[in-house]
Amino acid sequence: MKKKLSFILLLILILPLLASCHGKQKSIGFAVPDHFDDQAPVEIVFWAKNDTNRNQVAVYQKAIEGFQTLYPNVTVNIRLYTDYGRIYNDVITNISTNTTPNVCITYPDHIATYLTGADTVAPLDDLMADPRFGLGGSEVRFDAPKTEEIVPEFLQECRIGEHTYAMPYMRSTEALYVNEDYVKKLGYELPEIMTWDFIWEVSEKAMEQDADGVFKVNGQKVMIPFIYKSTDNMMISMLKQLDAPYSTDDGEILIFNDTTKEVLQEIYSHGKSRAFSTFGISSYPGNFLNAGQCIFAIDSTAGATWMGSDAPMLDIHEEQVVPFHTKVMPIPQFDPEHPKMISQGPSVCVFNKQNDQEVLASWLFVQYLLTNEIQMGYAETEGYLPVTLKAQNSAEYQDYLSRKGEDNKEHYAVKIEASELLMKYTADTFVTPVFNGSASLRSAAGQLIENTVKGARRKQEMNDAFIDKLFSEVSSLYRLDQIGKAAKGSGEEAGVKEAKELPTESVALLIIVPCVWLLIGAYKLWNKKKTNIHH
Amino acid sequence: MKNKKLLIALVAILAVAVLVLSSCQKTEEKAKEAAAAVEEKAEEVKEEVKEEAAEAAEKVEEKVEEVKEEAAAAVDTAKEEVAEAAEKAEEKVEEVKEEVKEEAAEVAEKVEEAVDTAKEEAAAAVETAKEEVAEAAEKVEEKVEDVKEEAAEAVAAATVMSHDEYVKADLDTPVCIEAYVQANQSWWEGKIKLYLQDENGAYFAYDLPCTEEDAAKLAVPGTKVRINGMKAEWSGEVEIIDATYEILEGSFIAEPADVTDLFGKDELINHMNEKIAVKDAKVAASKVDGKDEEFAFLYNWDGSGTPGSDLYFNVEIGGQTYTFTVESYLCGQDTDVYKAVEGLKVGDTIDMEGFLYWYNGANPHITSVTVK
Structure with missing residues (x-):
């Protein structure tokens, strides 16, 4: 009987501890590997969103082809969406089965939800700053923008809490x-x-x-x-x-x-x-x-x-x-x-994976999406604005803007005026x-x-x-x-400020532990008294 | 020798004395002459002075005369000014008198106006009071009307409408219908879209909130439901939104109505949302912007999609070209119709069945295709 009671008490003590461990893992972030293995095949999945616009689809395909030429061991598989909501729902569904894509067009609002699973989305701070594979790094095989060449307001939008979890891809207002x-x-x-x-x-x-x-x-x-x-x-x-x-x-x-x-x-x-x-x-x-x-x-x-x-x-x-x-x-x-x-406008995030080469390849592909050719190509399909100053200030883009109204397709005046509107009012967004x-x-x-x-x-x-x-x-x-x-x-999980209140499990634990000790004490006293009576 | 010198000296002295005497005599004469001249001059001056004095006296007299004249003129001017001032003063007095009279008249007028205004205000107040009473009465009437409308709406909500009553009901008013599910677009975020029909016509329930479990029941063709919701229109499609449902006993599967001959005619809209059939349509080419290639169908309207996206294809009916759609949420990638459309060729003659959805015009959602 005594053993049984002790076991129950032990169980009461342990259960809250077990419960508090469930569903939350400690974030370990992402460590940049010391090299990129360009021999081992790597396959990455890219979930992209287009505005039901075949020109945008063509730019994505061009980006994939260009990237695969530079990194022949990497294969990028694209899945097209026309609705951010569908991407969001599919990502949420796939987080539980650990089958998220590698790269995903998304909104920071959505990333905040993805972050409720520990290490689901890779923080990009170390990747961005890495001298070899970072933005415009020495071992990047194309002319990628440097950090300071990304429009600061747009980059700032991708910061959640203390980390950058995405790169801006296109911006609109x-x-x-x-x-x-x-x-x-x-x-x-x-x-x-x-x-x-x-x-x-x-x-x-x-x-x-x-x-x-x-x-x-x-x-x-x-x-x-x-x-x-x-x-x-x-x-x-x-x-x-x-x-x-x-x-x-x-x-x-x-x-x-x-x-x-x-x-x-x-x-x-x-x-x-x-x-x-x-x-x-x-x-x-x-x-x-x-x-x-x-x-x-x-x-x-x-x-x-x-x-x-x-x-x-x-x-x-x-x-x-x-x-x-x-x-x-x-x-x-x-x-x-x-x-x-x-x-507003799409950003792009990288999902964390066990294979760090997959993550690195994904990051390099994200950088490729920021190159002038892709930025201008996609922006010109609509009234978008490239997110890099490198692209915005390039001679080609300036020439594009100057040809406003020359025709009603590529240089459709309303489209270019829409881009100019955001360029003019970027500081007011x-x-x-x-x-x-x-x-x-x-x-x-x-x-x-x-x-x-x-x-x-x-x-x-x-x-x-x-x-x-x-x-x-x-x-x-x-x-x-x-x-x-x-x-x-749950501020910590959301990547925002730390919680001001203790989690429910901790509160329960703090209440239960003293109660258990009181019960043990009471039991001891009762037992002692009982023994004395018998004697 | 000595005496000679002395003599010479004496002679010299005598000579000098003679000369001096002579000179003195001349001087005296000159002095006399001068004195005479002075006297003459003095006489002249005296004359001149006398003349000047006479002139001056004359001028003084003239000046005195002038001053006298000026004084007389000044006196005249002063007299005139005084006279003018007196005249002006009189005028001013007259003016003031006039002003006082006018002001007095104005004051009198104002008093009269004030009296009139007071009368008018009193009348207006009476009028306003009347209007307010009338408005209040109107509001009461409106309220009664609202209550009646609400009651009517409540009755409408509780009373099942015929299809004809549903068609006649205004937009943004409550409707209640009983009909049978013919098809559905997949359950998504707790909502389902239903193609409904009874023996008299069709309906479309948009985003009907339901559980996944009920969605499975509602997805069974023929299921009878009562739908309470609001009648609305979106891009020409008349639908029931913000609705609730009740699954009822009963079953009915509609036969497709052949509307082939109605394409291009106004009557087609009367079959909105119905299950329809189109016979002997000819697949026409679809093109993608910037490409010369011809396609029998496109993934998405502009070819931007991939397998799994909505399918768009053109058909010729009665010499006109119309666009038909395989809505992927109604008939997905694995359905026969989806595969059949993916297999179409330009020039194929086909029979189709589907639902006459509306989007800025007829936009049939196809559920079956048969190549002839």
């Missing part, structure tokens, strides 16, 4: 594509930088219809003056411009505040009048813009080839296209003197804090707008009850309450 003819027809002149007040005023003015329901400005029965593609970005940008809370760096959720409420009330009024809509509710802004059914379309600069009546990419029938002059502008601002716009759950928070930000506009269209009343319900539903849908809590307890 959002642009406001305007049917300038309609703005003038409504009696307005475009300012250099548009304000939110201006865009709302003109949008409402454009809603005037004749007795037959035909919109006066375009003579059609369809007109949505203002369509925003990414409502996630819309809410994030508006809050940033207003210097309003969104989240802390370590993941505390602050989005449900009075400024958000005011922003939503404004959006509601224009959703109700139908002067404003979203991609989620109506469709691609570019389709309406090109059909003369929209005046202000906000979409990525990486979607510039779809914008404008001369756009090389077209998603509507040619006979539906209405000719107009397209003006490319920064997104609307609350303070035009201090514009703020989001920085921002990114949101990255933590485990930041991707969900982004989605929630957009959902607030989507639900508000839907509510307005469905004649729901805007009042405190509407807002309270909306905040509650969105918070629940994206589990933001749990993210907020997790942020306080």
